[in-house]
Amino acid sequence: MSVDVAMDVDSNGLTAELEAHGSGSSESPAAQRYDLCPESWRRFADQLLLGVGVASLLAAVMMLVAYNWSSLDRFVKLGLLQGTLVVTVAIAWRARWQTFGGRLALCATAILLGPLLALLGQIYQGAASDYRLFLLWALLILPWGFVARWAPIWLLVAILLDIAAWRFWQTRYVALWSAPGGLSHDYFIVAAGSTMALVNATGWLLARSRPKRADLHDERPAWLEQTLALGTIGCATFAELVSLLLAPLSVSAAIIVPSIALGLAMARRQQQRQQALITAGLLLCCIVLVSMLVQQSLRAADVLPEWLELLVVGLVFAVQGGVAASWLRHEARSHD
Amino acid sequence: MTSPPSGAQQSAGSPVAAHWSLRLLMGVVGWLAATCVTGGLAILTFDVLELDHLVLLAAGIALFGLALYLRRVLLPRMIERPSKMALVQFALAIGMCGQMLAVGGAAELGDAGAPWTAFAMAIIAGWLYPDAAQRFLSPVIAGFALVAALRAHELTGGSSLAAVLGTLILPFFLRPTKSHNPLGDAQLPVGLGLAAMSLAMLLWSSFLPHQHGAPEDAAALLGAHQPRLLTLHLAGLTLLLLWRIRGLIPPDRRPAPDVQLICATALAALAAFTSSVPGITAAIGLLILARVRRSSALTVMATLFLFTFLLLFYYDLQLTLLDKAAICATAGLCLVGAWLYLRWRQRRSDTPSRSRQASERRRWVGGLATTGLLLTLVTVNTIVGAKEKLLREGATVLLELAPQDPRALLQGDYMQLRYRIAEDVWRAVQSDDLAASGALVLSVEPQGNIGRFIGLDDKAHDLESTAVRIRYRLGRKHELSLCGNTFFFEEGDAARYEVARYAELRVGETGDCILVGLKNAKLQRLGKQLETNRPVDSKLASQRKRGTDPR
Numbered sequence: 075m076s077v078d079v080a081m082d083v084d085s086n087g088l089t090a091e092l093e094a095h096g097s098g099s100s101e102s103p104a105a106q107r108y109d110l111c112p113e114s115w116r117r118f119a120d121q122l123l124l125g126v127g128v129a130s131l132l133a134a135v136m137m138l139v140a141y142n143w144s145s146l147d148r149f150v151k152l153g154l155l156q157g158t159l160v161v162t163v164a165i166a167w168r169a170r171w172q173t174f175g176g177r178l179a180l181c182a183t184a185i186l187l188g189p190l191l192a193l194l195g196q197i198y199q200g201a202a203s204d205y206r207l208f209l210l211w212a213l214l215i216l217p218w219g220f221v222a223r224w225a226p227i228w229l230l231v232a233i234l235l236d237i238a239a240w241r242f243w244q245t246r247y248v249a250l251w252s253a254p255g256g257l258s259h260d261y262f263i264v265a266a267g268s269t270m271a272l273v274n275a276t277g278w279l280l281a282r283s284r285p286k287r288a289d290l291h292d293e294r295p296a297w298l299e300q301t302l303a304l305g306t307i308g309c310a311t312f313a314e315l316v317s318l319l320l321a322p323l324s325v326s327a328a329i330i331v332p333s334i335a336l337g338l339a340m341a342r343r344q345q346q347r348q349q350a351l352i353t354a355g356l357l358l359c360c361i362v363l364v365s366m367l368v369q370q371s372l373r374a375a376d377v378l379p380e381w382l383e384l385l386v387v388g389l390v391f392a393v394q395g396g397v398a399a400s401w402l403r404h405e406a407r408s409h410d
Numbered sequence: 411m412t413s414p415p416s417g418a419q420q421s422a423g424s425p426v427a428a429h430w431s432l433r434l435l436m437g438v439v440g441w442l443a444a445t446c447v448t449g450g451l452a453i454l455t456f457d458v459l460e461l462d463h464l465v466l467l468a469a470g471i472a473l474f475g476l477a478l479y480l481r482r483v484l485l486p487r488m489i490e491r492p493s494k495m496a497l498v499q500f501a502l503a504i505g506m507c508g509q510m511l512a513v514g515g516a517a518e519l520g521d522a523g524a525p526w527t528a529f530a531m532a533i534i535a536g537w538l539y540p541d542a543a544q545r546f547l548s549p550v551i552a553g554f555a556l557v558a559a560l561r562a563h564e565l566t567g568g569s570s571l572a573a574v575l576g577t578l579i580l581p582f583f584l585r586p587t588k589s590h591n592p593l594g595d596a597q598l599p600v601g602l603g604l605a606a607m608s609l610a611m612l613l614w615s616s617f618l619p620h621q622h623g624a625p626e627d628a629a630a631l632l633g634a635h636q637p638r639l640l641t642l643h644l645a646g647l648t649l650l651l652l653w654r655i656r657g658l659i660p661p662d663r664r665p666a667p668d669v670q671l672i673c674a675t676a677l678a679a680l681a682a683f684t685s686s687v688p689g690i691t692a693a694i695g696l697l698i699l700a701r702v703r704r705s706s707a708l709t710v711m712a713t714l715f716l717f718t719f720l721l722l723f724y725y726d727l728q729l730t731l732l733d734k735a736a737i738c739a740t741a742g743l744c745l746v747g748a749w750l751y752l753r754w755r756q757r758r759s760d761t762p763s764r765s766r767q768a769s770e771r772r773r774w775v776g777g778l779a780t781t782g783l784l785l786t787l788v789t790v791n792t793i794v795g796a797k798e799k800l801l802r803e804g805a806t807v808l809l810e811l812a813p814q815d816p817r818a819l820l821q822g823d824y825m826q827l828r829y830r831i832a833e834d835v836w837r838a839v840q841s842d843d844l845a846a847s848g849a850l851v852l853s854v855e856p857q858g859n860i861g862r863f864i865g866l867d868d869k870a871h872d873l874e875s876t877a878v879r880i881r882y883r884l885g886r887k888h889e890l891s892l893c894g895n896t897f898f899f900e901e902g903d904a905a906r907y908e909v910a911r912y913a914e915l916r917v918g919e920t921g922d923c924i925l926v927g928l929k930n931a932k933l934q935r936l937g938k939q940l941e942t943n944r945p946v947d948s949k950l951a952s953q954r955k956r957g958t959d960p961r
Contacts, residue, residue: 112663118701119673119752126694126716127745133720134738140724140822141731144900144938152794156787163783171775180779187786192820194790197940198797199925201894202824214789217782221775245891246883350429358435365442381453388446392500395439399495402432 121174128178132185139189139196148197155190159183163218171221180222184215184230205245208238225298232277232302236309239269260320267313274305303344303352307337311359318366323374330367334360345405353402361394436499437543444503448510463518467527470512474531477505478538502541509535509551525559528552542599549576549603553611569615570636574643576608577692581651584703602707605696609715612692615640617722640688645681648695649674655702669755676748683740686729689719690741731822731901800924801940804916805878807854807861808929809892811913824898825907827925831863832890838866839884847883849921854878858933860912867921881921893923899937906937914939 135158143151162183169176191207194200200207212234219227247262281299314333318326341356369387372378378386455461455469480501488494509531516527529552536548553572560568583601615636652674656664664670681691693716700708723734810830835850852861854876867879883891893915899907910928914935917923927939 112659112665115701116665116752116756120749122694122697122701123676123745123749123752126690126697127742127749129716129720129742130690130738130745131742133724134735134742136820137724137731137735137738140820140901141735142822142898142900143732144903148940152790156790159783159786163779166779167776171779183783188820190786190790194793194797195894196821196898198793199894199897199940201891202821202826202896202898204894207820210789214782214786217778217785221779221782351431354429354431354435358438361439362442379458381450381458384446384450384453388443388450391439391443391446395436395443395499398439399436 124175124178128182132182135186136189139193142196151193151197152190155186155193159186159190162186166222172223177222177224177227180218181224181227181230184218184227187211187214201245203241205238205241208234208241212238225295228277228281228294229298229301232274232305235273236270236305239273240266242266243269258320260316263316264313264320267309267316271306271310271313274302274309278302278306300349300351303349304355307352307355307359311363314363315366318370323370326370327367330363334363337363342405345402357398361391361398364394365390433495436495437502440499440503441506444500444507448507452511452514463515465515467512467515470508470510470515473508473511474505474535475508477501477508481505481539481541498541502539502543505535505539505544506547520562522559522562525555525562528555529559536596536600536603540595542595545596545599546603546606549600550607550610553607557611557614567615567636569611569618570640573608573611573615573640576604576611577644577647577695580604580608581647581699584699584705584708598705601703602705602711605699605708605711609692609696609711612640612688613715613719613722616687616689616719617726637688638685641681641685641691644688644691644695645677648677648691648698651695651698651702652677666755669752672748672751676744680741680744683744684737687723687737689716689723693719797924800918800922801916801926804918804922804924805854806859806926807852807878807880807915807917807923808859808912808933809852809861809915811910811928821898823901823904824896825904825910825928827895827897827913829890829892829895829913831861832884834863835866835882835890836884838863848881849879850882851877851879878917879921880915880917880923893925897925897928903937910936 135155139151139155162179166176166179166183169179171177171180188207188211191211195202195204195207212231215227215231215234219231243262243266247259247265278299281294281302310333314326314330317329320326337356337360341353341360344352344356365387368390369383372383372386455466481498485494485498485501488497509528512531513524513528517524519527532548532552532555536545536552539545553576556572557568560566560571580601583597583604585597656670665673677691677694680694684690693712696708696712696715700706700712720738724731729737812828812830831852838850849867851864851867851873853864853874854861856876861878864877873879880892889895897907897910897913907928909930911931912929912933914926914929915923916926924940928936930936
């Protein structure tokens, strides 16, 4: 490497913001509107060129692997990809690990491991998109996650574990409960959704916990916690909605009613923590679950024509929306 | 246009309740309620009362008028209460339902009736209805309606046209706000809506052009060059934007001429090399616009668009994966090359301010990263070693097939294999009440090595010398998986494997197996398959070596 790829950018960009505002005050109105501070534009150019450039290069590697070029010997393919992994770790080392460049290089390494494992499956004809591929991928990138301490890598780990959980239940469900005449295969969605909710919930808890040492440059931005929380809530709701459609009403109601209570309790807690986005997600899921439970009960009872059933469900949605609005206003006032 | 303050500002009474996500929650719930109500009313009018479509059109317009009256006249006079926030969303939902009903009613006016009505209503609603959500959705609906209307008149290329129109108008709406702004509150939502519409149209024109026949005239010729013209247009707009920004910077503070030249050249080269793929240029242009406008919504939109575009590009069948890999690699090299130049240039002019970290900590971090790398390489090569051993020493077994085929997330094109013995195994599993995964026993013919299913392995008896044990797993629809039931091949080779009748496996003593390749009915190998130097004295393999290889 003839060029030192180390980046001197601090990851939160605070300095840039201060400089931008500081220099902006003496500029023309147009310059102020467009934020023409050269330093902040240089930083932007750095991130744009490097970010999109690296994304394109990674996409190129993935497409090349997927092409399955038969003229290349299998050991050459394996050697090239493993070599690329070594090079990207070396670049991260040169860039001093926790700079933007270093973190990006480690993230690229973590992503490149996927094509390498996919290549193994491709050469030795393993199962397509096997859950073990995603699980192994997620586990092997953990050390780089600890080194980089960067939210995108942790998000990648969570997504990979989610895909692994989905693929596991999709392909192994029958193998685990094979009794003929047992539950339909669609129940794998319930099992997979619940597992994904558990995975995301674990991530959510970890993302919420504060780093022990401030000097570790640990980056756990609010969006990571919010994304994992919404992932948890979304997956759990999805699993429950599917179980509502598949299982007998009494069984699914026995699961859904306690989970709505839990959801509301959590919404109250999140509201107190000023986590508006998570509160909104929890409330929306509770409202959807209640409405769908009403709709399924009406359908099971079969007393109303279809159009009236839809009107009633619409009304149920509207009433809950109103109640949620008043509650939020009330909570906000009592908080103040 | 002076519009009343939007719902966002009105409900800003308390800090928490006014958070955008809570307003969005109210919106989504209001819209869900309104959708259910409209659905119920639609079923009532069509199926129960069987009303005329023109009545529906009139009812839709009336409903929209009512919403407009509520939002523009009644609601601004109300005092701030929680119910007002819900009413704002309810009025919005009624307005949307009115538009949907009107479009449904207009469907009877001919093929182009519904899309043109949707287009007109979207423009009117975006202009008159003072709500950010409506103003965001209006350009999106108008864009899709325009394409549908043009298609109803048998004109293709509407999606590209909508993308071009959207990107041309976009800059006027996304200019940083001046103190006296003629567009008022409408500026940002309409701008974001136009951006979303343009990106959606770009995806549509890039990946759906072959789903309808292009007319055999000059338009067809233009249609063939659509992606290139779009890329040229987008690159032109991006360079124009950068030129405008450059003009605003005082000459003494501008970047050095060579830096300007390199940035412009990198963008131009990127557009030229990826001319058949407008998405990458569009994402870069939008990211620059997002920076100018300092809008995180636009940044998120552009980033998500880039990922969606690359994913659809991967699954698209107009180019081979090799061509696509070359295009992406060139784009990456252009951008990373420009970045390297900028770094080098900066290092020459600046004295770098290295923020030294404690060397002890860096050593620890470096050790962890290297351990991770070593762990990865050892894991991968251990798997390779085990597979190669199986390939060298395993017994050869052929199994009869009934094949089918798609594309995997990361691994490319493959053929889904269905083994003929699957039904026998399923029956045996059912009758013996055994688990859906375990081991099965095959008898292998000395001539041709073709395997026949004998039964499930009960581990009580030793195997005969002509029998092998294989681990299996049964999936959905009695699908039998032995060593993975997929066969990966180079893109474009699908036809070669269509005549496959047998799968060739190597089976180890523990029941592990590996799929080596496919053979036709005459037991000839198809295409390339896993080759290795098999030792002559391999006991299981040599047992059935005679007369197996037809080459």
